[in-house]
Amino acid sequence: MKGSKKRSVLPGFRLSLGFTLFYLSLLVLIPLAGIFIKSFELSWAEFWSAVTNPRVLASYRISFSTALWAGLINAVFGLLIAWVLVRYRFPGKKIIDSLIDIPFALPTAVAGIALTTIYSKTGWIGSLLEPLGIKIAYTQAGITIALIFIGLPFVVRTVQPVLQDLESETEDAAATLGSYRFRTFRKVILPGIMPALLTGFALAFARGIGEYGSVVFISGNMPMRTEIAPLLIMTKLEQYDYAGATAIAAVMLIVSFILLLVINLLQWRMQRRAEANV
Amino acid sequence: MKRRMVRLHALILFVVLAVTITACGGNGNANNGKSGNNGAAPAATNSETTAEASPDAKEELPPVKLLNVSYDPTRELYEEFNQAFAAYWLKEKNQKVEIDQSHGGSGKQARAVIDGLKADVVTLALGYDVDALREKDLLDENWQQQFERNSSPYTSTIVFLVRKGNPKGIQDWNDLLKDGVEVITPNPKTSGGARWNYLAAWGYALKHNNNDEEAAKQFVKELFQHVPVLDTGARGSTTTFTERGIGDVLLAWENEAYLSINELGPDKFDIVYPSISILAEPPVAVVDKVVDERGTREVAEAYLQYLYTEEGQRIAGKNYYRPTNEAIAEEFKDQFPALELLTIDQDFGGWNEAQTKHFADGGIFDQIYTPGS
Amino acid sequence: MAGAITVFGSKEEIKRPKHNTEHPVVQGLLIGAALLFIGLVIVLPLVTVFAEAFKKGAAVYFEALSEPDALSALKLTLIVAVIAVPLNTIFGVAAAWVISKFKFRGKNLLITLIDLPFAVSPVIAGLIYMLMFGAQGFLGPWLDEQGIQIMFAIPGIVLATVFVTVPFVARELIPLMQAQGVQEEEAAASLGAKGWSIFWRVTLPNIKWGLLYGVILSNARAMGEFGAVSVVSGHIRGQTNTLPLHVEILYNEYQFSASFAVASLLVMLAVLTLIVKAIVEWKSSAH
Numbered sequence: 013m014k015g016s017k018k019r020s021v022l023p024g025f026r027l028s029l030g031f032t033l034f035y036l037s038l039l040v041l042i043p044l045a046g047i048f049i050k051s052f053e054l055s056w057a058e059f060w061s062a063v064t065n066p067r068v069l070a071s072y073r074i075s076f077s078t079a080l081w082a083g084l085i086n087a088v089f090g091l092l093i094a095w096v097l098v099r100y101r102f103p104g105k106k107i108i109d110s111l112i113d114i115p116f117a118l119p120t121a122v123a124g125i126a127l128t129t130i131y132s133k134t135g136w137i138g139s140l141l142e143p144l145g146i147k148i149a150y151t152q153a154g155i156t157i158a159l160i161f162i163g164l165p166f167v168v169r170t171v172q173p174v175l176q177d178l179e180s181e182t183e184d185a186a187a188t189l190g191s192y193r194f195r196t197f198r199k200v201i202l203p204g205i206m207p208a209l210l211t212g213f214a215l216a217f218a219r220g221i222g223e224y225g226s227v228v229f230i231s232g233n234m235p236m237r238t239e240i241a242p243l244l245i246m247t248k249l250e251q252y253d254y255a256g257a258t259a260i261a262a263v264m265l266i267v268s269f270i271l272l273l274v275i276n277l278l279q280w281r282m283q284r285r286a287e288a289n290v
Numbered sequence: 291m292k293r294r295m296v297r298l299h300a301l302i303l304f305v306v307l308a309v310t311i312t313a314c315g316g317n318g319n320a321n322n323g324k325s326g327n328n329g330a331a332p333a334a335t336n337s338e339t340t341a342e343a344s345p346d347a348k349e350e351l352p353p354v355k356l357l358n359v360s361y362d363p364t365r366e367l368y369e370e371f372n373q374a375f376a377a378y379w380l381k382e383k384n385q386k387v388e389i390d391q392s393h394g395g396s397g398k399q400a401r402a403v404i405d406g407l408k409a410d411v412v413t414l415a416l417g418y419d420v421d422a423l424r425e426k427d428l429l430d431e432n433w434q435q436q437f438e439r440n441s442s443p444y445t446s447t448i449v450f451l452v453r454k455g456n457p458k459g460i461q462d463w464n465d466l467l468k469d470g471v472e473v474i475t476p477n478p479k480t481s482g483g484a485r486w487n488y489l490a491a492w493g494y495a496l497k498h499n500n501n502d503e504e505a506a507k508q509f510v511k512e513l514f515q516h517v518p519v520l521d522t523g524a525r526g527s528t529t530t531f532t533e534r535g536i537g538d539v540l541l542a543w544e545n546e547a548y549l550s551i552n553e554l555g556p557d558k559f560d561i562v563y564p565s566i567s568i569l570a571e572p573p574v575a576v577v578d579k580v581v582d583e584r585g586t587r588e589v590a591e592a593y594l595q596y597l598y599t600e601e602g603q604r605i606a607g608k609n610y611y612r613p614t615n616e617a618i619a620e621e622f623k624d625q626f627p628a629l630e631l632l633t634i635d636q637d638f639g640g641w642n643e644a645q646t647k648h649f650a651d652g653g654i655f656d657q658i659y660t661p662g663s
Numbered sequence: 664m665a666g667a668i669t670v671f672g673s674k675e676e677i678k679r680p681k682h683n684t685e686h687p688v689v690q691g692l693l694i695g696a697a698l699l700f701i702g703l704v705i706v707l708p709l710v711t712v713f714a715e716a717f718k719k720g721a722a723v724y725f726e727a728l729s730e731p732d733a734l735s736a737l738k739l740t741l742i743v744a745v746i747a748v749p750l751n752t753i754f755g756v757a758a759a760w761v762i763s764k765f766k767f768r769g770k771n772l773l774i775t776l777i778d779l780p781f782a783v784s785p786v787i788a789g790l791i792y793m794l795m796f797g798a799q800g801f802l803g804p805w806l807d808e809q810g811i812q813i814m815f816a817i818p819g820i821v822l823a824t825v826f827v828t829v830p831f832v833a834r835e836l837i838p839l840m841q842a843q844g845v846q847e848e849e850a851a852a853s854l855g856a857k858g859w860s861i862f863w864r865v866t867l868p869n870i871k872w873g874l875l876y877g878v879i880l881s882n883a884r885a886m887g888e889f890g891a892v893s894v895v896s897g898h899i900r901g902q903t904n905t906l907p908l909h910v911e912i913l914y915n916e917y918q919f920s921a922s923f924a925v926a927s928l929l930v931m932l933a934v935l936t937l938i939v940k941a942i943v944e945w946k947s948s949a950h
């Protein structure tokens with residue numbers, strides 16, 4: 013490739029790149045392009061009114077805000093869990109470590125049904141909170157909880173290896189220089205793991221925006237209050253409004269893509285800076 | 291040399307991928323072909339045998355498969371009915387018939403058929419959804435005349451399911467607006483049943499306000515302010531009400547209300563009949579395009595026709611659908627109290643009008659939830 | 664680039680010097696907080712699934728699992744995984760190879776594109792194939808003439824599953840192979856080794872545990888996918904219902920215990936996956 017400074021001696025560049033692009037195009041890109049082609053069936057004015065209808069705007073707001081909250085909570089607790097798993101010894105650690113992957117593997121509908129069972133007012137936790145006047149199921153808090161479940165492994169699994177590789181010498185140095193433990197954490201450890209934490213957060217966030225299966229059970233689906241954007245896509249589809257459905261889908265796609273691209277670039281820059289510092 | 295190697299490898303990989311993909315395609319193709327044969331063969335033989343051979347000479351015909359795409363609450367009904375029909379068809383034609391079922395929200399199911407789900411027959415919640423199929427030329431313009439009684443072999447209505455002893459004293463639609471009453475209904479945008487719920491409420495409000503539409507609008511608006519959870523389908527709402535313990539009253543299909551009492555505990559719920567409700571006519575139709583393609587027209591039509599026979603009607607009644615056959619309806623009259631029922635054609639000008647006015651984007655239902663309108 | 668999900672080989676921990684770790688009380692508090700969170704978020708839903716599944720006794724439980732519809736759903740789920748996972752494995756290895764071993768423009772964009780299915784709503788994933796292959800879609804009428812059924816049949820379910828699991832193997836391997844660099848392969852090349860033999864003899868042994876973990880994760884996800892598959896399946900009992908869809912159907916039939924019983928089967932598949940993963944890690948650390 014022209015961009016590379018020196019030609020690699022390794023074989024298979026064209027083959028692997030060609031195959032990668034072929035496969036991605038065939039299964040991901042061309043089908044995704046269909047969304048945009050279909051939404052072109054609408055005039056610009058129709059498209060605009062489809063994606064800025066108050067109910068649609070409210071659903072974006074709900075999807076984004078609950079995903080943001082879930083992402084933030086996961087960032088904090090994901091970091092904590094990764095920290096505990098990497099740094100400390102305690103019985104049952106291996107099992108705990110394995111449990112982190114469960115949300116990847118559990119069907120989202122099962123997660124949704126189980127969480128609704130727990131948090132509705134007849135459930136184990138819901139029945140404890142109900143007398144206190146706290147409602148979880150069928151509110152945005154319920155959606156957030158479902159998204160926390162879905163997103164947790166993204167954060168933990170991103171931060172864990174980086175935390176593991178973090179050199180303890182730099183910490184040593186900081187400690188010898190008399191830094192307090194928390195200061196060391198803030199000044200030395202946090203910057204080192206920031207790119208990974210950010211990626212984990214972004215993936216959890218992006219996944220949360222689009223999540224459907226687990227959320228529809230616990231959300232209650234009230235327009236303007238707990239109706240998420242993917243549900244609106246489904247609703248439009250069921251009214252045979254394909255173009256309207258793809259319009260909302262197109263907006264969500266663009267947002268996800270930009271989000272991921274920014275995170276990948278940000279990470280790349282942080283990495284470059286880190287390499288430059290060495 | 292290296293180039294050639296690369297190209298060779300590329301070729302191999304491409305072939306592997308292509309083979310795998312076509313294998314999937316071929317798989318579906320094979321299935322399709324198989325069922326196509328199943329369907330096509332009996333159709334050809336059927337038309338000949340029925341025309342020429344006497345019914346006594348019952349040679350065994352190759353088995354046939356039907357797909358009935360239906361809406362949510364009919365699972366139990368068709369489970370029983372399918373067996374009855376299969377037994378009848380075997381006796382009549384000496385042909386095994388296997389009926390596959392697919393259930394879901396009425397609109398979702400119709401969409402699946404439009405998108406290519408090969409349904410021989412549809413048995414949906416609303417005429418509107420069958421009309422959507424007609425718009426895509428999947429079935430005949432006059433589908434509603436193909437079978438008796440507007441192609442609705444059984445009817446139902448909307449009733450209230452309340453907690454045992456009716457602690458909130460809910461007797462009629464206006465009681466739903468009382469302070470502190472929580473109403474559970476699915477979302478009319480996604481659920482056929484919910485549209486009947488909504489229209490029944492609308493009809494009640496019109497009647498009690500001298501046909502003043504503004505007052506009716508205000509009534510349904512207030513009604514939906516009492517709704518804490520809007521599930522996507524009728525079954526979701528029933529679960530919310532019965533299992534999650536949310537709400538004081540569930541607006542439900544009559545058959546759903548009976549079924550939840552039977553399945554989930556007669557000691558927990560009561561059924562209340564409001565002063566006025568709506569005559570829900572769930573339609574059935576043969577999907578012409580599919581049956582002609584698969585050659586299953588004869589058995590598909592016989593299948594739906596069988597819903598009108600005494601046995602079919604009795605099965606409907608047993609599953610809490612109101613039979614349309616008067617003799618059978620008489621047998622079940624204790625189960626189904628008479629009440630004033632509005633009809634979609636006379637009181638709402640047909641489904642198309644009702645849909646555009648109430649449920650289309652920007653319609654009255656949307657306005658209920660959109661602030662400032 | 665730190666990977667999205669990376670093998671966490673449990674290396675023997677080096678005992679940290681005292682000045683470089685937290686006070687035991689603080690440690691205890693942190694561990695407690697982490698465990699509480701995991702308990703609430705992950706363990707509790709799992710326990711619920713099993714508690715509900717056995718609510719009506721073991722008989723109902725096993726009956727639900729041995730019912731023909733459940734078995735055919737299990738069969739379909741396995742078929743789909745067996746097709747989707749190898750496809751994505753080949754893709755993942757190729758993508759990781761090109762990204763980690765070569766420099767080229769647009770690499771960030773390529774990585775982002777590989778990540779995209781993580782961020783695309785499952786509903787959209789189902790919708791895109793409907794727009795392509797559905798009867799009203801771009802290719803639908805042509806496919807119909809050829810008598811090829813993609814939607815509401817196994818191919819459609821496979822496609823939707825492939826889509827949602829595209830990134831898993833690639834994302835697993837990319838950081839791993841990036842960390843390993845290119846020295847070993849270059850050395851092999853300078854000794855005259857050719858393309859595939861470099862891959863089989865040098866690269867593969869280095870990445871095999873990571874690869875296996877990626878395969879395991881994408882398999883778990885493939886068997887559990889609900890949203891995307893729900894759009895393209897058609898929900899025909901005994902034919903196009905995967906296990907997750909069967910769970911929903913039973914739930915909608917008020918067969919709550921049976922529904923959770925089938926769900927618990929999926930949980931057990933997931934747990935089995937995790938056990939294999941633990942063995943993988945143990946082996947790789949021994950390695």
